[in-house]
Amino acid sequence: MDNKELNSPGYEIPPELEGQLAVTTLDRIYNWGRRSSVWPMMFGLACCAIEMIAAQAARYDLARFGMEVMRPSPRQSDLMIVSGTVTKKMIPVVVRLYNQMPEPKYVVAMGACASGGGPFKEGYNVVSGVDKFIPVDVYIPGCPPTPQALVAGLIKLQEKIDKQSIKQVRWYRKGADSVEIPVPVLGPDLIDMRRSAEIKKTAARRPQQPAEAEA
Amino acid sequence: MTTPAPTAALDLAARFPGAVTPDERPNYSGWMVDKAKLLEFAAFVRDELGYDLLSSITGVDYLDDEKMEVVYHAYKTTGGPALVFKVQVPRVDPVEVPSLTPIWPGAELQEREAWDLLGIKFNGHPDLRRILMWEGFEGHPLRKDWQEPFFEEGAKPFKSRWPDGQFLTAEDKNPYNDNLQYPQKFDPEKWVPEADAALYGALAKYTEIDDESGLKTDRVVVNLGPQHPSTHGVFRAVVVMDGETILSLKPVMGYLHRNHEKIGERNTFLQNMPYTDRLDYFCSMTNNFGYALAVEKLMGVEVAERAEYIRVIMSELTRIQNHLILIGMLLNDLGTYFTPALYAFEERELILDIFEEASGSRMMCNYYRFGGVVRDIPEETLQKIKDLVFDRLPRKIDEMDRFLSENEVLVSRLKDVGVLSAEDAIRYSMSGPSLRASGVPYDVRRADPYGIYDRFDFDVAVRYNGDTFDRYMIRIDEMRQSLRILEQAVKQIPGGPFMTGKPMYQVRVPAGEAFGRIEAPKGELGFYVVSTGKPNPWRYHVRAPSFINMTVLEKMCEGSKIADFVAIFGSIDVVLGEMDR
Numbered sequence: 001m002d003n004k005e006l007n008s009p010g011y012e013i014p015p016e017l018e019g020q021l022a023v024t025t026l027d028r029i030y031n032w033g034r035r036s037s038v039w040p041m042m043f044g045l046a047c048c049a050i051e052m053i054a055a056q057a058a059r060y061d062l063a064r065f066g067m068e069v070m071r072p073s074p075r076q077s078d079l080m081i082v083s084g085t086v087t088k089k090m091i092p093v094v095v096r097l098y099n100q101m102p103e104p105k106y107v108v109a110m111g112a113c114a115s116g117g118g119p120f121k122e123g124y125n126v127v128s129g130v131d132k133f134i135p136v137d138v139y140i141p142g143c144p145p146t147p148q149a150l151v152a153g154l155i156k157l158q159e160k161i162d163k164q165s166i167k168q169v170r171w172y173r174k175g176a177d178s179v180e181i182p183v184p185v186l187g188p189d190l191i192d193m194r195r196s197a198e199i200k201k202t203a204a205r206r207p208q209q210p211a212e213a214e215a
Numbered sequence: 216m217t218t219p220a221p222t223a224a225l226d227l228a229a230r231f232p233g234a235v236t237p238d239e240r241p242n243y244s245g246w247m248v249d250k251a252k253l254l255e256f257a258a259f260v261r262d263e264l265g266y267d268l269l270s271s272i273t274g275v276d277y278l279d280d281e282k283m284e285v286v287y288h289a290y291k292t293t294g295g296p297a298l299v300f301k302v303q304v305p306r307v308d309p310v311e312v313p314s315l316t317p318i319w320p321g322a323e324l325q326e327r328e329a330w331d332l333l334g335i336k337f338n339g340h341p342d343l344r345r346i347l348m349w350e351g352f353e354g355h356p357l358r359k360d361w362q363e364p365f366f367e368e369g370a371k372p373f374k375s376r377w378p379d380g381q382f383l384t385a386e387d388k389n390p391y392n393d394n395l396q397y398p399q400k401f402d403p404e405k406w407v408p409e410a411d412a413a414l415y416g417a418l419a420k421y422t423e424i425d426d427e428s429g430l431k432t433d434r435v436v437v438n439l440g441p442q443h444p445s446t447h448g449v450f451r452a453v454v455v456m457d458g459e460t461i462l463s464l465k466p467v468m469g470y471l472h473r474n475h476e477k478i479g480e481r482n483t484f485l486q487n488m489p490y491t492d493r494l495d496y497f498c499s500m501t502n503n504f505g506y507a508l509a510v511e512k513l514m515g516v517e518v519a520e521r522a523e524y525i526r527v528i529m530s531e532l533t534r535i536q537n538h539l540i541l542i543g544m545l546l547n548d549l550g551t552y553f554t555p556a557l558y559a560f561e562e563r564e565l566i567l568d569i570f571e572e573a574s575g576s577r578m579m580c581n582y583y584r585f586g587g588v589v590r591d592i593p594e595e596t597l598q599k600i601k602d603l604v605f606d607r608l609p610r611k612i613d614e615m616d617r618f619l620s621e622n623e624v625l626v627s628r629l630k631d632v633g634v635l636s637a638e639d640a641i642r643y644s645m646s647g648p649s650l651r652a653s654g655v656p657y658d659v660r661r662a663d664p665y666g667i668y669d670r671f672d673f674d675v676a677v678r679y680n681g682d683t684f685d686r687y688m689i690r691i692d693e694m695r696q697s698l699r700i701l702e703q704a705v706k707q708i709p710g711g712p713f714m715t716g717k718p719m720y721q722v723r724v725p726a727g728e729a730f731g732r733i734e735a736p737k738g739e740l741g742f743y744v745v746s747t748g749k750p751n752p753w754r755y756h757v758r759a760p761s762f763i764n765m766t767v768l769e770k771m772c773e774g775s776k777i778a779d780f781v782a783i784f785g786s787i788d789v790v791l792g793e794m795d796r
Contacts, residue, residue, distance in 0.1 A: 042444050046471055046792055047496035047578065049448065056553075057560035072444040088394075089349055090449055090470040093441055117394075119490065122385065122481075123474030124356050124363035125348065128394050144496075144578060187406045188353035189364070189395050196403040202390050203401040 027165050035161040041077035042070035046084025048111040048144040055147035074100040085113035086127045088190040092183050098134045099180045103171035109136045112143045242727025245299025257318045265291050266298045269319040271758040274333040278359040281306045294662035314340040321644025324766045332357040342417050347469035350409040364396040370751045441470045445548045445781040448791035459776050464769045468795050475796040479755035492579040495793040497537045500529040501735040503583035509731025509742035510585050513724050519715045522587035523667045524708040531697040536566040537736035538690040545785040572596045587714030604701045612694050629684035633771045633783035643767035647738025652689045653681035659734035671700045686786040737788050761789035
């Protein structure tokens with residue numbers, strides 16, 4: 001970002017101070033700092049993770065966007081790239097990791113599986129999209145998305161960060177949005193504790209196999 | 216088709232009168248063994264006939280015959296076709312079969328998988344827990360009468376999509392509007408998750424040891440994964456340690472269980488091809504190869520000559536890029552964070568370029584078809600392959616060898632770590648480079664040649680110490696051998712059609728069974744397919760090397776330091792998509 005972008009319009013900078021001084025808003029300088037050093041979590045689920053590594057490597061070089069620092073610990077990362085199929089066995093771990101990330105935090109659903117179940121959607125152990133549990137900022141299509149697509153998605157995320165304002169983002173406000181997401185429980189099938197009342201009600205009147213019930 | 220040798224045929228039926236009979240269903244092969252005689256039969260086969268490598272165990276649910284069948288494939292490490300034997304039991308719970316773990320410890324994980332997915336109970340198994348799903352999960356998913364929440368129809372293409380064209384989302388039909396189903400009157404509030412009670416129970420014998428002095432010593436239990444940078448994905452290992460020394464270790468998998476087999480049994484034969492890409496996502500080309508072989512065996516199709524060469528070229532390029540990544544990632548785990556991996560990825564990108572030009576996709580190639588490949592490789596691409604094979608790759612492999620193999624840190628971290636003896640490697644059904652690093656020159660390309668591998672001049676790379684360093688070095692040896700094959704293949708490749716017959720969307724596969732296996736970069740990859748003559752396979756099983764090679768992990772890590780675990784694990788070379796399927 002050069003000086004022109006950073007400067008809020010309306011303030012003249014004397015020529016002798018140009019390049020050394022910028023008059024800007026808090027939001028802009030804050031967003032500029034955050035968007036230029038997004039640290040993704042080193043966290044791969046499936047095939048897409050390999051393309052994520054390829055995007056890190058020399059040819060595509062995510063370092064150009066300040067994203068080369070991959071942290072294996074959620075406590076040190078800003079961005080969770082959900083790179084691959086989210087299974088019912090894995091989703092409690094994914095939610096726990098998300099809860100452990102400090103705010104501001106972002107989630108990118110990389111590929112068809114993370115966005116909506118993908119080719120494995122019909123599987124009995126597959127969650128149809130990570131957004132059933134955690135809020136997603138950017139969806140990247142593809143199976144797997146090429147590194148170019150991932151880079152495009154991450155640029156999209158940067159644009160999103162640019163438009164945010166401290167006054168409005170959810171993590172600086174009190175309310176339901178900033179509480180932890182309850183970790184799903186592995187029962188006879190996956191149990192989302194937020195839906196437990198609904199599950200109890202439906203299970204009371206429906207037999208297990210939906211197809212048999214209709215037949 | 217794998218038919219037993221005639222001499223063995225005489226022996227087996229006469230040796231076990233009444234208990235062993237040939238499998239006489241049309242297009243089936245092997246032996247039907249009475250379950251009471253199974254252990255005796257297995258010991259005889261292993262000790263006296265020399266079938267020492269138990270390759271695959273899987274179950275088939277013959278719902279219409281009210282039978283449950285367990286299929287075993289055993290091989291000789293000296294080469295040759297399989298000995299197939301089967302046990303049939305009535306399909307009434309509990310379905311019980313004796314466990315083969317006393318004869319072949321390598322059966323352990325595969326039997327657990329059959330218990331988990333098909334509900335076949337193996338009597339005498341030391342640790343029969345669920346493996347891919349979690350304890351407490353309702354039902355055994357691969358049984359033919361078990362339906363998942365998003366069940367629509369038994370076979371694809373679904374009538375709602377074609378020819379009717381009435382698209383209906385799966386969520387609309389499900390009472391929970393999601394991929395969920397529960398037993399009737401289920402109350403989530405009252406559910407007590409079993410979590411890992413059974414897992415820690417299996418490790419309890421290590422945690423409660425009284426010293427001779429009467430003092431209790433605490434053992435440390437460490438969970439590595441499923442989110443851990445050195446587990447190459449979502450693998451989890453529960454390690455019991457005495458100080459820093461590993462006493463025992465249990466692999467926990469299933470975090471990427473994508474129901475490959477259940478989906479595969481509903482797909483048409485051709486629809487499965489792109490799914491195989493996603494098994495071992497580094498090596499989609501070799502996965503395609505294995506599956507195409509299995510179905511071609513059933514169909515009896517000849518593969519076009521040019522396609523045979525293209526297949527070999529693609530497979531060997533895949534092997535090179537897989538081994539490059541393995542070396543890069545292994546060094547990553549050892550602490551040279553990303554530098555060798557960057558070198559590996561540089562070469563890999565060049566190979567992926569070739570895949571992309573040939574198939575249209577970098578990783579998920581979906582390139583093989585029954586009888587050939589989906590399209591020809593253009594002349595420019597062939598030229599690119601030649602440049603790589605004759606010029607760049609040999610230089611780069613030498614460079615890697617020169618930079619790494621004598622590096623002091625690498626040698627001291629890898630030498631004499633995680634030693635696996637040849638006997639153990641065979642007993643535990645190891646396959647691939649890790650088996651050969653233990654001194655067993657067993658390579659499916661030589662032992663039971665498929666495709667046109669018998670035409671090429673190459674050596675089976677062997678190393679003899681069985682430690683992690685040899686498992687690293689054998690990859691370098693193998694890349695050089697792959698280059699030798701490639702050099703011959705690109706010189707000899709003929710012109711002509713790249714596919715036998717017309718490309719067909721719906722192939723006709725006669726009833727029967729087939730086991731197609733190849734030497735994938737990670738080990739022996741097999742596909743067991745049972746067809747009933749319908750457009751969809753009745754049973755579709757993947758003998759995944761990454762999965763079966765994990766059986767011996769506990770044995771290899773015992774007595775090592777915890778820091779060596781990542782090196783040992785990295786050197787076996789697993790990929791989670793294939794391990795969990």
